[in-house]
Amino acid sequence: MRIREVEVLVASPGRNFVTLRITTDDGVVGLGDGTLNGRELAVAAYLSEHVAPLLEGRDPHAIEDTWQLLYRGAYWRRGPVTMSAIAAVDVALWDIKAQVAGLPLYQLLGGASRERxxxxxxxxxxxxxxxxxxxxxxxxxxxxxxxxxxxxxxxxxxxxxxxxxxxxxxxxxxxxxxxxxxxxxxxxxxxxxxxxxxxxxxxxxxxxxxxxxxxxxxxxxxxxxxxxxxxxxxxxxxxxxxxxxxxxxxxxxxxxxxxxxxxxxxxxxxxxxxxxxxxxxxxxxxxxxxxxxxxxxxxxxxxxxxxxxxxxxxxxxxxxxxxxxxxxxxxxxxxxxxxxxxxxxxxxxxxxxxxxxxxxxxxxxxxxxxxxEPGLGVSYDDEVAARFPYERAYLPIARRPDGTVHDW
Structure with a gap:
């Protein structure tokens, strides 16, 4: 099994989301969330321009190796953009692994420790x-x-x-x-x-x-x-x-x-x-x-x-x-x-x-x-998403009574 396609999906159904979709050569689809509120396109560009080319042809089951490749191999470590991009890839690969195993994802993480x-x-x-x-x-x-x-x-x-x-x-x-x-x-x-x-x-x-x-x-x-x-x-x-x-x-x-x-x-x-x-x-x-x-x-x-x-x-x-x-x-x-x-x-x-x-x-x-159900238990509807294109949005800024910018 190899990664055939990596897609970065940006839509705004009520708010902006960045979703990573990874498809294997035998048709298994995994989803990951790369949304960074107010800076969504930074993660989208990071994924599409820098990460996606590294993933095509890789073994989707090699989650730990892929994580280390994206974290240690890029020189620029940490930070919200990098870690959100890595998160999107990581979750999509776990979704694929659980679907192939025929198990809900939590079972691959050790099984349930509580009822809810x-x-x-x-x-x-x-x-x-x-x-x-x-x-x-x-x-x-x-x-x-x-x-x-x-x-x-x-x-x-x-x-x-x-x-x-x-x-x-x-x-x-x-x-x-x-x-x-x-x-x-x-x-x-x-x-x-x-x-x-x-x-x-x-x-x-x-x-x-x-x-x-x-x-x-x-x-x-x-x-x-x-x-x-x-x-x-x-x-x-x-x-x-x-x-x-x-x-x-x-x-x-x-x-x-x-x-x-x-x-x-x-x-x-x-x-x-x-x-x-x-x-x-x-x-x-x-x-x-x-x-x-x-x-x-x-x-x-x-x-x-x-x-x-x-x-x-x-x-x-x-x-x-x-x-x-x-x-x-x-x-x-x-x-x-x-x-x-x-x-x-x-x-x-x-x-x-x-x-x-x-x-x-x-x-x-x-x-x-x-x-x-096997995997994450979430899907993505392209037709519905197409009705909600990206719209620029910002979280509010706080200022003190004298006008000084305050901690958010």
Whole structure:
């Protein structure tokens, strides 16, 4: 068996996706997700111009050798574009291998370690009243773990809130706004730090102690501000506090950890095990947030999570709508097999997206389970995808009250 064809597919059914399709000489088709939100065409070009020519004629079963070829053989290592491209290839090859074996992919990763993958949804509102309504709606959908976000009084639209103040514009399925330039939002950390504890108090009063609550700070706090936030939220028993500070400076998490026992989740913008080295060795975090799509695929993320497991750190794979159903399915197969699985982020894709990819994973009793059919359990409909051409889109930019660009 040899790789006959490598195709890079770009479509925008509700948002932009980059999909890699690898076809073998006997007609087996594997899919991989190479989507990098707001920089999709960089990965598409990397794949089509630099990676695809290396794959044609190779043995699709040689997954480890192919991974090392693309990582070690290119000289330029790491980074989101490179690792997303490697991820797309890696997942497509695992999809092929599992189909040839006649097994769902998780069986090739060691088999199921649990019945389903606990998932959390996103509840939000421009104010607390709207947030409470959103939490009720998510509980009715079956979620037992819910991320809660609200607008901050006086700031207007805030990233992570599904409806914006003033006009009620919705962007549940895609926060990246289509257009020539990014939208700009105002940010004030002091106002945010004053506001969040009262939000958590209101949610706990409404829903009691059993509901698993999560919150995302979106990298916007300094280490001492992050420490203050974590300490102020201890009484509300969060499942985790996410991305409290930009973690490229891994040592900064020492300060946060010293001041709070609130569990910390970090890493949705990290791509390799090297990004986690200090965080894991010093047990400065509790959950690894990297998704399969941006961390070198199943092979790359498994390396990270195997190391994390030695320090009692669990998975918390990123699962927004800029991870396609292909990437989500790969995360679920890996998550079902992992011993140190923690929780899976789950944002529902749009109807247009599902029409293109036809994902067969299921959600029930607060958890997700991958398809039992051979491979990933996702397909790609070229005819439907052709109706949704690529459209430039950017995630919003945050500026402080004085106009200074702030951490995203």
């Amino acid at each position: 993958c606990l998932a959390y949804g996103h509840a939000s509102g421009v104010d607390v009243a709207e947030l409470i309504e959103s939490v009720h709606a998510h509980r009715e959908q079956g979620f037992r773990a819910i991320r809660v976000q609200t607008g901050v009084p006086g700031l207007g639209p805030v990233y992570g809130v599904a409806s914006s103040a003033g006009g009620g514009e919705r962007y549940d399925f895609e926060p990246a706004r289509r257009g020539a330039l990014p939208a700009e939002e105002r940010w004030d950390s002091r106002a945010y730090l004053r506001h969040v504890p009262s939000v958590m108090e209101s949610v706990r009063q409404e829903f009691g102690p059993e509901l698993m609550l999560l919150h995302d700070a979106h990298h916007r706090l300094t280490p001492i501000e992050a420490a203050r936030l974590g300490k102020s939220l201890e009484a509300y028993d969060l499942f985790w506090l996410e991305d409290v500070t930009p973690a490229e400076n891994q040592e900064a998490l020492r300060l946060v950890r010293h001041h709070t026992t609130t569990p910390l989740a970090i890493g949705e913008v990290f791509n390799t095990v090297w990004d986690y080295r200090t965080l894991l060795a010093e047990q400065l975090i509790d959950y690894v947030r990297s998704p399969v799509t941006h961390a070198g695929g199943i092979t790359g993320l498994r390396r990270i999570l195997d190391l994390a497991g030695q320090y009692q750190v669990r998975s918390g794979m990123h699962g927004p709508t800029d991870v396609s159903p292909v990437g989500m399915a790969a995360s679920l197969h890996l998550g079902l097999a992992l011993h140190n699985f923690g929780i899976q982020e789950y944002m529902l894709h749009s109807a247009e997206t599902n029409a293109v990819f036809s994902p067969r994973f299921t959600f029930d009793d607060g958890g997700l389970r991958p398809s039992e």
